[in-house]
Amino acid sequence: MKAKFNQWIIAVVENMSKEKFLIGPSILRIVLGVIMLYNYFIHYFQRHLLFSHEGIGLFNANYSLYDLVKSPLQFDIIYHLAILITMLFIIGYGNRFITILNFIFYHSFYQRLSYMADGGDNLLYIVLFLLIFVNVTTYFSVDNVLYKRRGKPFKHSSWSIIIHNIFVVAIIIQVCIVYFTSACYQLMGEVWSNGTALYYISQVDAFSRPSLTYFVENFMYLSVLFSYLSIFIKLAFPFIILNKRLKLCAVLALCSFHFGILVGMGLLSFSMVMISMEFLIFTDQEYKKVFSLKESLKINVVRLIFSFKQKFGRKTPSQ
Numbered sequence: 001m002k003a004k005f006n007q008w009i010i011a012v013v014e015n016m017s018k019e020k021f022l023i024g025p026s027i028l029r030i031v032l033g034v035i036m037l038y039n040y041f042i043h044y045f046q047r048h049l050l051f052s053h054e055g056i057g058l059f060n061a062n063y064s065l066y067d068l069v070k071s072p073l074q075f076d077i078i079y080h081l082a083i084l085i086t087m088l089f090i091i092g093y094g095n096r097f098i099t100i101l102n103f104i105f106y107h108s109f110y111q112r113l114s115y116m117a118d119g120g121d122n123l124l125y126i127v128l129f130l131l132i133f134v135n136v137t138t139y140f141s142v143d144n145v146l147y148k149r150r151g152k153p154f155k156h157s158s159w160s161i162i163i164h165n166i167f168v169v170a171i172i173i174q175v176c177i178v179y180f181t182s183a184c185y186q187l188m189g190e191v192w193s194n195g196t197a198l199y200y201i202s203q204v205d206a207f208s209r210p211s212l213t214y215f216v217e218n219f220m221y222l223s224v225l226f227s228y229l230s231i232f233i234k235l236a237f238p239f240i241i242l243n244k245r246l247k248l249c250a251v252l253a254l255c256s257f258h259f260g261i262l263v264g265m266g267l268l269s270f271s272m273v274m275i276s277m278e279f280l281i282f283t284d285q286e287y288k289k290v291f292s293l294k295e296s297l298k299i300n301v302v303r304l305i306f307s308f309k310q311k312f313g314r315k316t317p318s319q
Contacts, residue, residue: 016161016162016165016166017158017161017162018161018165019156019161019284020165020283020284020285021164021165021168021280021283021284022135022138022139022164022284023138023139023282023284023287023288024168024279024280024281024282024283024284024287025131025134025135025136025138025164025168025279025280026092026136026137026138026139026140026141027139027140027279028127028131028136028276028277028279028280029089029090029092029131029136029137029141030090030092030140031272031276031279032124032127032128032131032273032276033086033087033089033090033102034090035124035269035272035273035276036086036089036102036106036124037083037086037087037090038268038269039109039113039121039269040079040082040083040086040109041083043113047075047079048072048075050112050116051066051075051079051109051112051113052066052069052072052075053066053069054072062111063111064107064108064111064112065078065104065105065108066078066108066109066111066112078105078108081105082105082106082108082109085098085101085102085105086102086105086106088102089102091141091142092136092137092140092141092142092143092144093137093141093142093143094137094143095135095136095137095143096132099131099132099136100132102128103128103129103131103132106125106128107125107128110125118267118269118270119178119270120267120269120270120271120272120273120274121269121270121273123174123175123178123273123274123277124273126174127171127174127277130167130170130171130174131167131171133163133164133166133167134164134167134168134171135156135160135161135164138156168280171277171280172241172280172281175277175280176237176238176241179234179235179237179238179254180234180235180237180238182234183230183231183232183234183235184235186230186231186234187231192227192231195223195224195225195227195228196224196227197227198212198215198216198223198224198226198227199216199220199223201264201265202215202216202217202264207265207266207267208264208265209263209264209265209266211263211264212263212264212265215264226257226260229253230257233250233253233254233257234254236250237250237254241281244286247281247282251278251281251282254274254275254278255275255278258270258271258274258275259271259275
C-alpha cells in the first residue's frame with residue numbers, strides 16, 4: 001500500500017513538472033491588463049472625485065497606496081504609475097516583478113473602486129494575486145523577444161513549473177467554485193426555478209438593455225430555456241472540463257452566456273473577466289493544434305486563390 005502511494009506521489013510530481021499551461025496564462029495576462037486599463041481610463045476624468053480623500057470618500061479602510069498621498073499631485077503620480085505598470089504587464093515586460101507591482105497598484109485602486117465593483121472585479125482581484133506565482137510572459141511578451149535576441153531559450157526551472165501548474169489549477173478551481181456557487185444560488189431563487197429570471201431582469205432599467213427586453217418579450221420560451229440552461233452548464237462545468245471532447249462545448253456555452261450578459265445587461269467588465277478565465281481551461285497542446293489548423297487553413301486558402309488566378313486570370317490569345 002505504501003509503495004503504491006509513493007508511486008502515485010511520484011506520478012503526480014512528474015505530471016506537474018511538465019509545462020502544460022503557458023499559452024493560456026499569457027493570453028489571460030493581456031486580456032486582464034486591457035480590462036484594468038479600461039477601469040483606469042473610464043474613471044480617469046472623475047478620479048479625484050471618486051478615489052481621492054478630497055472626493056466623496058466612499059471606499060474601504062483597507063491598506064492602499066492612496067492612503068499615503070497628501071496632495072492631488074501625489075495622487076496623480078500613483079494613478080499614472082498604475083497605468084504605466086499595467087501597460088508593462090500587458091506587453092509582458094518584467095515577468096514576476098511587474099506582476100507583483102501590478103497587483104499592489106490594482107489592490108490600491110480596488111479598495112477605492114469596491115463600492116462600484118461587480119462580481120467580475122472581485123474575481124479579477126483574486127486572480128491577479130494568484131498570477132504572481134504563474135509564468136505569464138512565456139508567450140506574446142517582450143521578455144520572450146528579449147530572450148530570443150540574446151540567443152537564450154526561455155526556460156523555467158522544475159520548481160517554477162510545478163508552482164506555475166499548481167496556481168493555474170488553483171485559478172481554474174476558483175472559477176469552478178464561482179460557477180458552481182452561482183448555480184446553487186440560482187436554484188434557491190424562485191425566479192430561476194420557474195424560468196422567469198430573465199423577464200424580471202429585463203424590467204429593471206439599471207440592469208437591462210432594450211435588446212434584452214425585446215428578446216424576453218418576443219421569445220418567451222427561449223428565455224425560459226436559457227434560464228435553465230445557464231444553471232445546468234454552471235453546475236456541470238467543473239465536471240465537463242475534465243473531458244477533452246466536451247470542455248470546448250462548455251466553454252463556448254459559457255462564453256455565449258456572458259456575451260449575452262454583455263449585450264443584454266451592459267456589464268462589460270464582468271462579462272470580459274468571466275470570458276477571459278476560459279483561456280486557462282485549454283492546454284498548450286490544444287492551443288498548438290488550433291494554431292496549426294489555422295495555418296493549414298490559411299495555406300489552403302492561399303493555394304485556392306493562386307490556382308483560381310492561374311485558371312481564370314490568363315488572357316485569352318488574340319485572334
